[in-house]
Amino acid sequence: MPEHPVNRLEQARFEKGQALAALGQGPYALRFEPSHRTAALQQEHADLPNGEERAVAVAVAGRVMTRRVMGKLAFFTLVDESGPIQLFIEKAHLLAALPEQPEAFAQITSLVDAGDLIGVHGTLRRTDRGELSVKVTAWDMLCKSLQPLPDKWHGLADVEKRYRQRYLDLIVSPHTRETFRRRARLVSGIRRWLDARDFLEIETPVLNLEAGGADARPFCTHHNALDLPLFLRIATELHLKRLVVGGFERVYELGRIFRNEGISTRHNPEFTSVEVYQAYADYTDMMALTEQMIADVTEQVCGTTALTYQGVAIDLTPPWRRATMHELVEQATGLDFNGFASREQAAAAMAAAGLEVPAAADSVGRLLNEAFEQRVEASLIQPTFVLDYPVEISPLARTHRSKPGLVERFELFIVGRETANAFSELIDPVDQRRRLEAQQERRLAGDLEAQGVDEDFLQALEVGMPPTGGLGIGIDRLAMLLTDSPSIRDVIAFPLLRPEAGSTGA
Known part of the structure; x- marks a missing residue:
């Protein structure tokens, strides 16, 4: 020895x-x-x-x-x-x-x-x-x-030690072992569900010249041999759309995403998502796919669609509630954002209603989203599709077919957390360029989460992309729900932690 x-x-x-x-x-x-x-x-x-x-x-x-x-x-x-x-x-x-x-x-x-x-x-x-x-x-x-x-569970009462020394947590806690078994069954169940419906999983690059597909601050790295600055991907969206342009009609990827953001009970800078794209579909098709896939996989993993999360009964049996962002905000605040002619008018009404008015929210649409986040989001406990978002915060989504200023987008909220995000995808290359250029102007003005212009992606759109529905689901947040876990770090085997003093490890 x-x-x-x-x-x-x-x-x-x-x-x-x-x-x-x-x-x-x-x-x-x-x-x-x-x-x-x-x-x-x-x-x-x-x-x-x-x-x-x-x-x-x-x-x-x-x-x-x-x-x-x-x-x-x-x-x-x-x-x-x-x-x-x-x-x-x-x-x-x-x-x-x-x-x-x-x-x-x-x-x-x-x-x-x-x-x-x-x-x-x-x-x-x-x-x-x-x-x-x-x-x-x-x-x-x-x-x-x-x-x-450790002395059974009492030896790991320190929550951070459970994350830092996960191997000990797994040894002494059958509950932790079951959490990761259930997460593994969730991931394999989603893959089987999509594969059975002719979706093809194709891997896309982790290293990118341009970080796009989401509003998020990227991690930066450098390729020595090519002497190139690169970004770790913040989404798989733009490459999967290139595959749809190339003729694949049903594609998905389930993998790691990296966003240089804060750490909380619902955020980890390295997380897992599945993105799904279906040609000749729109966001209504994605709603049907989302609720059926989650319900079916939950039934397989948990044996039921009736769950309890942190003491609250959650029913994932379809169909799920559908409501527009405008409707939900008006119900919660009494404010009808359709009636505001200017940003100043909307801001005054929000202030009078006791809501915060961030200076960075520079349009009626952005203020609508602020009101939603402040007064509505946390109240959406049962699965709810929130529909029809402002165009200003949805640069990759198609303009709504009948509602000016909005796009065909939904987000799924369960237990007050965004769990999925989907669009009728924007396939007009001229409109897409205009929106990405507007995003780039915001980034140059100091918004570190704004996207830039991906010229290769725009060139792919100019070749022609069929009408497409796209969907992204956060695997970690869904795993939290299916394992009754209060923190995202409970369902990530080795979450990123600040090193202990005198240590170079995680």
Whole structure:
């Protein structure tokens, strides 16, 4: 074993590892071949009566979580990925099985600590108290743990430590393990749902010359060989639209997005989204797709569309509520933004209603969105499609077919959080150029989240793009809902954290 500075507890474990090495017992094995996972044993032998044994040979491997030694008898709890099982270790039985190792019982009880990974062979026994157990006939040290585990959940009461040392969180918390299993099923379920409907997943670049497809501040990097400044993508939209121009009628990508923004319970600078584009469709088709896909996948993952999130009942059964932004703002504030002839008139009315009036909101449309964010957004608990956004805040969406100043766009809100965003996509290259140039002017004026002009994308639009519906869904926020998690960091395995003092790690 390697030598390194250790504290008193680590030193004791280190010395046990040396003792095991001297006995030819590792302490770091090359392999072990389990015959079963613990959950399978629990299920297959559920009929074994209390106090009886079954002479079936089994081999299991996992981490020792608890240990009790009582004279010539010991009970360990071993946990593998599927769950726990008890190890029944009897001195006389172990000696009969291993006559050439008379100290086998003393070794397993004195050299194995909670946290160690071991493999055991044995038969099955159900104790008088009803606990299915492996009656151990042989054991192998697979990996000696040099650090003690936290004291069950109490050892990880520090929430930040749970995120910073996720491996410990996963070891001691079955709930955390289930959260990430459920997230994995969510991701694979979305892919299967789209694949079954002839959508094709095509990967697009993470490094871009121009950060576009969303209003967000990008991360910057540099390509040394090409001597090029590059941006990590803030969306997959513009490249997926290029694929639609190229003739793919149903495309999507599920992957990582990077936005240089603040960190909160609902924001992480590195997150996962799925973007979906369907030719010859519009935002009404995307609404139908969104609610059916989320409802179907939720049913697969959770077994129901009736969820409870932080104590509140949420029903994801379609159809979902649909309301325009104008309607929702008027209901919440009494202000009809359709009646305001100027930005000044709208600002005065907002101030009179007790709303904040940011100077950066320089149009009636932007003020409408401000009023929505201040008074409406947090109240949208049940799934709600918010329709028809101002054109000023939707530079990639198609102008509404019947409502001047608006675009055909919706956002889906659940439990007060934006979960999805969709458009009837703008396919007019002249209008698109005009809007992106307006965005670039805002960026030059100091708006770090405004988009620039992507000339290659505009050239692709000039080749011709069919009418298209586009959709983006935040996987992390959806995972929060399906796992009843209050923070986005609960559903990201390794969220970005400020390094601890004196550390260079996450």
